[in-house]
């Protein structure tokens with residue numbers, strides 16, 4: 747089994763209420779180009795999910811991240827490929843779309859509207875309830 751790891755990159759909302767999540771707009775392949783995802787990629791041989799996420803987000807966003815706990819859902823993509831996600835925070839740098847069409851920080855209401863309108867990569871909808879619960883928390887402390 748191979749794994750893809752995605753980062754639920756979060757920050758306190760500038761308004762002070764709740765938190766925001768970073769979404770990235772895929773540029774390929776054609777079936778998902780234009781849809782929004784949690785940035786990340788496949789684990790290289792011998793890498794842990796945490797190591798792969800640090801590497802992928804450095805490559806894709808030009809930032810250094812601290813990787814936290816895994817989200818609870820693991821999403822089967824194919825018989826031999828499973829998608830997992832970890833919470834992450836930017837330690838250094840400002841995210842930039844190196845490989846994606848664009849980036850956007852969303853609050854809970856915006857994420858819910860995007861999920862509703864079908865602009866998320868389909869597999870990622872599995873995480874929406876857990877993401878919304880965190881983004882709506884008032885203290886935006888460590889995800890539990």
Ligand SMILES: Nc1nc2c([nH]c(=O)n2[C@H]2C[C@H](O)[C@@H](COP(=O)(O)OP(=O)(O)OP(=O)(O)O)O2)c(=O)[nH]1
Pocket residue numbers: 750751752783784785786787788789823829867868869870
């Ligand atoms: N990174 C990422 N991939 C996702 C998500 N949801 C989802 O279905 N995928 C799929 C798309 C791809 O089939 C696979 C990972 O592709 P990728 O293009 O990000 O990974 P990569 O850079 O390591 O792969 P590659 O293009 O070099 O083959 O997982 C997601 O939220 N983030």
